[in-house]
Amino acid sequence: MLRSLLFALLTVSAVAAEKSPVDWIDPQIDTKEPRFFFFSSACRPFGMVNLSPDTKTDHTWKSGYRYYDEKIQCFSHIHGWQIAGLPVMPVAESSNHKDYASKFSHDGEIVKAGYHKIHLDDHGVTAELTSTTRVGFHRYTYQKDEAAHLILDLGRKLMDHEMIDPVAELREDKMAIEGSTTMGPSGRRKKEFTVYYVAEFDHPAEAVGDWKNGKVVVDFGKLGKPLQMKVGLSYTSLEGARRNLAAELPHWDFEKVVQDSYDQWNDWLGRIEVEGGTDAQKTKFYTDLWHAHLGRRIISDVDKSYPDNTGPETVVRKGKRHHYNFDALWGAQWSLNVLWPMAWPELMDDFADTMINMYQNGGMIPRGPSGGNYTFVMIGDPATSFFSAAYHKGIRNWDKQIAFDGLMRNAFPGGIRDHAGYETQKYSNGGGMSYYVNRGYVPLGIPKSQGGHRQGAAQTLEYSYQDWCLAQLARSLDYNEEAELLEKRATNYKNLWDPSIGWMRPRNLDGSWYKNFKPINEQGGFTSPGFVESASAIYTFYIPHDLKGLADLFGSADAMADRLNSNFEKAAPVRFIAEHGNHAISWVDYQNQPSTGLAHVFSHIGKPWLSQYWVREVLDKTFSDITPDGGYNGDEDQGQMGALSALMAIGLFDMTGGAAQNPNFDILAPVFDKVTIKLNPDYHDGGEFTITTKNQSPQNRYIQSAKLNGKSWDSFLLPHSEFEKGGTLELVLGPEPNKAWGTKELPEPRRNGR
Amino acid sequence: MLRSLLFALLTVSAVAAEKSPVDWIDPQIDTKEPRFFFFSSACRPFGMVNLSPDTKTDHTWKSGYRYYDEKIQCFSHIHGWQIAGLPVMPVAESSNHKDYASKFSHDGEIVKAGYHKIHLDDHGVTAELTSTTRVGFHRYTYQKDEAAHLILDLGRKLMDHEMIDPVAELREDKMAIEGSTTMGPSGRRKKEFTVYYVAEFDHPAEAVGDWKNGKVVVDFGKLGKPLQMKVGLSYTSLEGARRNLAAELPHWDFEKVVQDSYDQWNDWLGRIEVEGGTDAQKTKFYTDLWHAHLGRRIISDVDKSYPDNTGPETVVRKGKRHHYNFDALWGAQWSLNVLWPMAWPELMDDFADTMINMYQNGGMIPRGPSGGNYTFVMIGDPATSFFSAAYHKGIRNWDKQIAFDGLMRNAFPGGIRDHAGYETQKYSNGGGMSYYVNRGYVPLGIPKSQGGHRQGAAQTLEYSYQDWCLAQLARSLDYNEEAELLEKRATNYKNLWDPSIGWMRPRNLDGSWYKNFKPINEQGGFTSPGFVESASAIYTFYIPHDLKGLADLFGSADAMADRLNSNFEKAAPVRFIAEHGNHAISWVDYQNQPSTGLAHVFSHIGKPWLSQYWVREVLDKTFSDITPDGGYNGDEDQGQMGALSALMAIGLFDMTGGAAQNPNFDILAPVFDKVTIKLNPDYHDGGEFTITTKNQSPQNRYIQSAKLNGKSWDSFLLPHSEFEKGGTLELVLGPEPNKAWGTKELPEPRRNGR
Incomplete structure (x- = not known):
């Protein structure tokens, strides 16, 4: 008893002396030419608000916060999949209000998960930003003799859409501006999407300028102390924005919010702890992990209301959990679907709820929902792998029948697979599902089809895997005819194998091989x-x-x-x-x-x-850089490359995306001496699963031998059924391969065995 | 010139001397033990309101107005597919207000299309009823010395559902009661469904009694003249009910509404005129035709708003045309789908709009929509035949891509076919679509399936026909891979042919033949x-x-x-x-x-x-009775048997339900000397298509020879392409078959030939 107490104290003090997970995060990694939604600073996990400075605002690619740019264009609150909005800028009375971009330098800039401090040289304003999930919190310190001005630029084009119908009204007490702004349609998000906001100040506005092209300047006079502003957002209503603001940020204590954000991220990312490895590896690992919990954004209010735009009119509905806006889960079987269930299983339930709600609202489980509607980004139905992984890892707070119904419908003509990248037709066969069902492959050159990515070979191969994923779920739910049908289709990849050349080869519409292969x-x-x-x-x-x-x-x-x-x-x-x-x-x-x-x-x-x-x-070569370059x-x-890199660093993976009836992890050598994964007790009772390494070093990437819970373990596969019970995997590493290790077959798992 | 003018005058006077189509209608035919929604009197074509006396109210079957019952229970406004509501009863002050049913007799009763007059013996009230599409119009003549009372019984159980949440408020001027009443869920219609009403009087209410179990008695005092009441309905809102009432019935002229209703029915049914035949045959024919335009009810407001209940909350949406509530189109390929396009093509557009809207709202083209939602009545997807018939007869004011998309989705697992009769599960495979896709037939005894009518042989045979219908549409829309896939499936009926017995035979789950066949x-x-x-x-x-x-x-x-x-x-x-x-x-x-x-x-x-x-x-034997028995x-x-009987009487049919790429009518002998079908000029330019017979008599049912537009015609098929151009088909009839006639093959139609 005494000994274990002593051990506990030692452990605590050892941890206390180290940097916390959040301290390792560097938001500026790879910010040279990122996508608009890449960068975050003032943002909570999956935050509706991710408030940050934009140095470039007019494109989806190579836009947002870019490290080497010289000017800040504005601070905007939304950077998501086909959504952006609410740019503001603190300026001095004497500033250029028309072109209000400001020079800045990285000297004195502080960029953290949950906090951003930056000086706007042209306006003499030091801006600090933090946030709750749905509220952006600003603190602006102006030069003493300047009147504090604030530009609200609701007419500014962002990413690839115009901002239309700007509404801004000064509240009677002059302590807030409330209104809405609507993202015009974009090529991918075909309907307008409105965000409501309440921007509340800690000083009354003295004057509000004329409304010009969606831009207004608010004058607070000379303050003698910083101006603070809280901007609550909602996608359902102005009342929703007020409720979100009141629920999440009822005070003006900026430091407290910075600390809360820090603590939340620490709790969140601390579910995987690593020891050993280099500082650069830890920096990259926690930045990776952090990215895996960003990008995809909550669009529901605190009361779980969210906008449904799948029908002709917007309908506000209520989910059971957070509702998300996100880029396709295309390829997520090798990243998020493996990472999230390990330590953040609640995310699988959340995203399942979003997708099931969208199925009930609009008739399809989505691939990349944005603005409460479908975007038809990329190809196939990656949700098959997602749902099967969730189910088979015991994450099941969603309706299996509805999900299975939706996934089955997606697997046949007219479902999401048939809607190839960004298609616009009402009946699309760009996904080639009729061909796939009729012939067992999707050819090149389908007549009358629309959408991007109409690449039959890739579609056939991905569908084939997705059929297998869905068959696994079907078997577990005891839908055996469905499983049999899908298992047959899961072998369709063979229809593209050209033995004469030994590659997967596209087929033409007439069934012949594509010539210029x-x-x-x-x-x-x-x-x-x-x-x-x-x-x-x-x-x-x-x-x-x-x-x-x-x-x-x-x-x-x-x-x-x-x-x-x-x-x-x-x-x-x-x-x-x-x-x-x-x-x-x-x-x-x-x-x-x-x-x-x-x-x-x-x-x-x-x-x-x-x-x-x-x-x-x-x-080492592809994912280890920790500079802006x-x-x-x-x-x-949106977290996929971060998750993949993080999985590589801890030496776990799952080739089948967790979708198997009895899923296994692939075991590889971590770059750390110890990896501790804290299981979420709401889902898995096991406590912690720990991986330790002996002889870990850059040269020693080969597993020589392994023990699972003290017993010799000779398969490269680690059953999830072992993982979820908690335990310890000990790996001995060395500089040369032990080709005998890892090749032992696992016993055949029981069918429907969970 | 003189001669043709003279001829025209003679024709007009001859017609004027005859009864109009509406005069032949007898609503009391087959009212011995009808379904609740069968009987109509005060009703317009497809009227939201069909106001009539109910002699029995508590069941779907053998209920409503029954000829041989002795008492009127109430007058109710709604008799539809899984919907019923708003019972009222005029009573005298001295009447029994608790059990307010009244004896009546058929003496003095007048029952017409658009008008009903009946005397309530127990209350001494003569009640007259008429209607517009959305407004019921009542005229009650009380005994002189009795105060006029009116019972509004919103708590009365109707058909198989309870009426819940009754709301009735006396308008400030005491000239109306407004409110709503909600149909509780029924076994088939799983969600509640609310109807809003405005009941406006031409005398102020003197007193309104206490609200008891959803029932209230309104006292108008002694009037000395009839009490009139107009009841406007809406399924969207009280405001909608007010708008419908104001738009359709802004006056109190009862006789005018009776006449308008008469004229509307006459215009409507007069699109097919018949000459010759017996009075009984004409009575039956126009009653048949009238039934074919009843039963299925408009549920949209005058501004085309309708309630969408496919999602978790009711959403009011707007269609392009009338929105309908209707029993399944199961089997309609041999009745409505043949009859309607002949002379009422706008109905095909209307129902297409309803079904396409429901697809966009709820993800499935419906089979029997009720209360703005699906009911999953019967099996299969009869809409395939409906849409293909509409398209191939040139009735195309609907979005082909959306319809095709919906029909394709219905043809695979999870679509409407997979939802067998009245199923309740969220993922249903009672329709056996996975089996059908995987094996080419639906077996008996699918495990885990739900719903009624899970009869694999019937399902296989109907799906096979429906696949053919959809393939026809696919070919015409140039979706040729889809067509090929469906054409293969259209031969699936062969999988059930047991050559050893020469019947279609069910298969068991293991593929073996059903034993006790x-x-x-x-x-x-x-x-x-x-x-x-x-x-x-x-x-x-x-x-x-x-x-x-x-x-x-x-x-x-x-x-x-x-x-x-x-x-x-x-x-x-x-x-x-x-x-x-x-x-x-x-x-x-x-x-x-x-x-x-x-x-x-x-x-x-x-x-x-x-x-x-x-x-x-x-x-003659099955459909010729014109008595209540x-x-x-x-x-x-809901019009199917009426339409079939009417088609038999005019000697036209279409075995394939009009769904072929180049549809043909089947020609048979009419029971009339002349049949004139007036084409709707908005759709078909041909004017009229006339069928004349020589030697028509009960004995002469066999076609001896035929001429089309004066030229010999030796096929039993009449191409729709000829019909729509207008023209004359002359048939010579005789008592013995001419076995040579009718067997000549039509030339092969061009593919995609329209």
């Missing part, structure tokens, strides 16, 4: 015909559910491993990435989703040491 | 296993799209015709009908939809004279 498109470009932002060199291995079946097509596991190894060797000189827009020339491309399981493939065909080698190569290679994709 | 179930009962309210004897011929293919299965057209002929001979002694609830014992059953194409089958396998014989037998054999099914 090359494994990569040496001319470069966005995509190689038949493949989505990628090429056959990569998609040939996109059979996560049946890699042994693929090895049979290759003739042997050796032949397949040689081919993939050769891909990696060809891609190594360019750090395993292609420039976005030039994916077609890559043999391996960790800048984009289709490649993100590649390095882990080897384990599944009897060669775990090759996965151990290439995973570490990719982590790299780290995610320009497109972090 | 008999073509009819001699024990009787609602259904024979595998079939829906029917038996194999009937469903074996349910291949309207490929009767020649069926003949091949039989071995020859002769063998098939012999079998069917034998069915008819067996069924003749029971007038080709089964008592509802005993369908399983029938060889032919014109009391229910699955049989309603049977007599017409012979024409399609080279024996038109047999169809001419049996169609006339069925018309028969005519529709107890279930007219």
